Structure formats: C-alpha cells, structure tokens
Amino acid sequence: MESFVWDQAKQAGASLMRLEAWENTDAGITAGFTTRIGGVSTGCWSSLNMGLHVGDRNEDVVRNRQLLSEAIGWPFEAFTCAEQVHSDNVHIVTVDDMGKGRDSRHSALQDTDALITNVRGVLLASFYADCVPLYFYDPVHEAVGLAHAGWKGTAAEIACRTVEAMKKAFGTNPSQLRGAIGPAIGGCCYEVDGPVIGRMEELCSSFANLTAVDSMIRRTQDGKAMLDLKEINRQIMIKAGILPTHIEISTWCTSCRTDLLFSHRAEKGATGRMASWIGMEKR
Template sequence: MEAFKWNHSAKNPSLFLLSNWMDENKQLTAGFTGRDGGVSAAPWATLNMGLHVGDADRDVIHNRQRVVEAVGFPFEAWTCAEQVHGADVYKVTEQDAGRGRDSRSSAIADTDALMTDVPGILLASFYADCVPLYFYDAEHQAVALAHAGWKGTVAAIAKVTLEAMAAQYGTRAENVRAAIGPSIGGCCYEVDQTVIGKVLPILDSFELNGEEARNTLIKLLPNGKAMVDLKEINRQIMIKAGIMPIHIELTQWCTGCRQDLFFSHRMEGGKTGRMASWIGIAKR
C-alpha cells in the first residue's frame, strides 16, 4: 500500500501525505509536495518550492505559504537549510524557527539533515529526484528530515541522522518510524562509472542474499553504466542502522516516471522546479 497518499484539488496545492503517521498522531504533519497548485510560471510551473532555481522569489514564497496553510502551520514555522549534498545534521532549536522561509541568506548553512524536538517548528527540505528521508521518534517526540542524493546516500546520511537523534534526544533505533518519499527510481536513474565506484562499496556492507538481491539495488548495463535504486539502498542503510523493516515506509512514486505529478531534474534537463518534504509536530 502506498504510504504517501495524494491529496489534490484544483484550488489547493498538490500534497502527498504520510497519512498513517498523521492518523496515529493528530499533532504530526508529514509529507511531500507535488508540482501543481502554485503560482510559478514555466519552467517552474507551478508549485515550485525552491528559491535557488531562478524562479521569482515572491512566487516561491507564495507557494510555500500555500503549503504551510494547507498543513495547518503558521508560515513562521517553516524552517529550512541550504543543501550541499553532504551528510551534516543540524539540531533545530526554538531560536532557529523560520530560518530560510523567505530568503536563502537566512537559511541554515551547508546542511542536508535537520532534526528537532521543538513543537511548532516545521522542518522542510527540497528535491527534484533526490531521496527524501523522514524520521519520527514518538517516544521523545522528535522528528528529522534528510536529503539523500547519491552523495548523501553513500555517506549514509540516514545512519548519521539516526545517530544524531540518539545523541541529542535519546532516540532508540528500534522505536523509530522512518519513511522514504517520492524520488527517482531504479527504473529511471542511470549513473556512470564515477557513481558506480562509490555505490558498490556500500552495497558490499549489506548482508544481501546472492546476486539477485544485489541486482535489485544496482543493475550493470552493457554500456558501462548502471541503473541504481537509491530508495532501496537507503532502506537497507536504515535497516543496518537498527530501524525495524516493518517501521519503514517505502514509496512507489518515481519522479522520473511521473513528470505529470513531480519535477524531475534528470528528465527535464535541469531546468525545473523543486518539491519540498516537510515534517513537524504542532504545539498543543
């Protein structure tokens, strides 16, 4: 069953909600934006969430405000970072609330994972094929987001984020709920020898049962390239880090296959908008 449920209408932003999590905790909101229901002009049409792609800032801010309103938070809660395809994790405190919501200069610098246990903060990060990772620790009421492109994936940002949550909040991996959101799938993600050389060592660290299992993560092609499933690789990293497989939601949405619903940097030649992941626990 698809974990990210598409919630859309002609008048509202297109949202993909982690409905099961939200049903279990009415204070929690988590999900992923689609490409429709905003005000941006082509080629960012229409729900572009990124301030860094050449779109008019006023349109991006308006789009963000529409999403925040739709999920029931004030715009002042929206908190984000300048992503650099690394594996650094930042602890978001009450003083950080709202950073990056309306300007890049105020965003948290050089960070690809955010975590908080502060109610009322809405964490957000941005994508156009990379893999959004979600973490929810119900025991300590802490949440996190991580942005995993191939560089973040091979740097095991999922594991690094979990370790940071353990250090800061006492999070226990066996109790964590995790989710892997809409992103480019193994069906569409072709990589060259540079990426292959970085991916293979991390696959060797997994306890895979034979060549068939390995081929679900990477399929070598006759042209020397390969098709890589970043979503499944991140799932394996989460499992190795101690998260129970039954506690990991894995989306089937592929941003490459569904350009009608999502922006895809790979399929649209780099000139396109960005989706956003978000997660937050409302104040009581």
C-alpha cells in the same frame, strides 16, 4: 500500498501527498511531500515550485511555501529549512532556528542536508527534484527529522548520520524509530556511470542483505547501471537500527511522473523543486 497518498483536490492552492500512515496514527504529526500542482510559479517552474535556488521569482516561491503552510494548517513562521549542499551534515533545530530560510537562502541553515528537532511547533522542510527524501519520527522521545539524500548523501550514509544525531541529542532508540522514504527518481530511470557504481557497490557490500545488491545496482550492457536509491537508503536505515517493519517507502518516481512531480534529470535541469515537510503540533 503507496505510503504517500496524493490528495488530488488542491487545498489552499496546493496539491499534496500525505504520509497518511503516520498522520493517521498520531494526530499531532504532519508529514508529506508537495507535487508540482498548484501555486503561482510560471514557465519551467510551473507551478508549485518550492526552491529559491532554481531561477524562479523569489516572491513566487515564498507564496508557494505560504500555500503549503496554509494547506496543512501551520503558520508560515514555523517553516524552517537549510541550504542543501549534498553533504551528510545534520543540524539540531532549536526554538531560535524556527523560521530560518523560509523567505531567503541567506537566512537558511547553511551547509546542511539533515534537520532534526524535538521542538513542537517547528515545521522542517527540505527540497527535491529526484533526490531521496528521508523522514524520521521518534514517538517515544517526541522528535522528528528530515534528510536529503542524492547519490552523494547516500554514499555518505546520511540516514545513519541522522539516526546517530537523534540518539545523541534526544536519546532515540533506533528500534523505536519510524522511517520513511518519499517520492524520488526510481531504479527504472536513474542511470549512473562507473565512479558512482563503484562507490555504491562499496556501500552495498556493508549491508546485511547482500543478495539484494544486484536489484539495487542493475548493470547494463554499456558499462553503466540503473541505481535504486530508494532501496539503498532503506537498507541504510536498517543498518542504522530501524526495524524493516517501521519503514515506509514510496513507489512514486519523479522521472516517470513529470506531470505531477519535478524531475531534474527528465527535464534536463530546467525545473522546480518539491518540498518534504514534517512537524509536531504544539500541545
């Protein structure tokens, strides 16, 4: 069953995928993923582009982000994001950070690919066009997180770094933590070459379930491989202590569904970005 449920009816001009398993369990949580449908962007960024760094008009992107905020019923002032660099850097978002990056790259939290917070009323967001969105929710200590995992972030085990940061900052017990893996390029479409294969094989050798490695890295006859980044990140979450039964994983492939989602690889770089989001409402 798909964890990220697409609401085909645009709300406030934005067509969204909701992480219903979490939202239905806790009415105080909002979490999900945008599609490319809705918004005001034109050209190759049509039309709900969330990325300020892809050449789109700044004012159109800001308007699209406002439409997301309106669709989920949150103030745009809460929208908080980072300047992503494919690192494993984790930033603890405080009240003073709220709203950073919402309307400019300059004001974003710099050199960061994971955001965590226990501040209610802060909306965390990050951006994708094939990379893997990772979600974290600690219902016991009331904290949330997002991480952006391309192959480099995956190799650096950014999911583990995020869990470690939540343990240190909030007292999170990994066995009580909820994890989710959002829409991303699938193993059906993500072909990689030698250096990436070697790094991923090294990483996968640390997993408890070694029998699944061949399904995560499927070798092809030309010396390349099809890589299942979503499943690799699920295994990293398990390695970090999250229970397998506490992890949601999306089946949506960005490269297969360019009618619905942006894909950097399928569209040869000329495309927009989706946003993941998560936040805890103020009481």
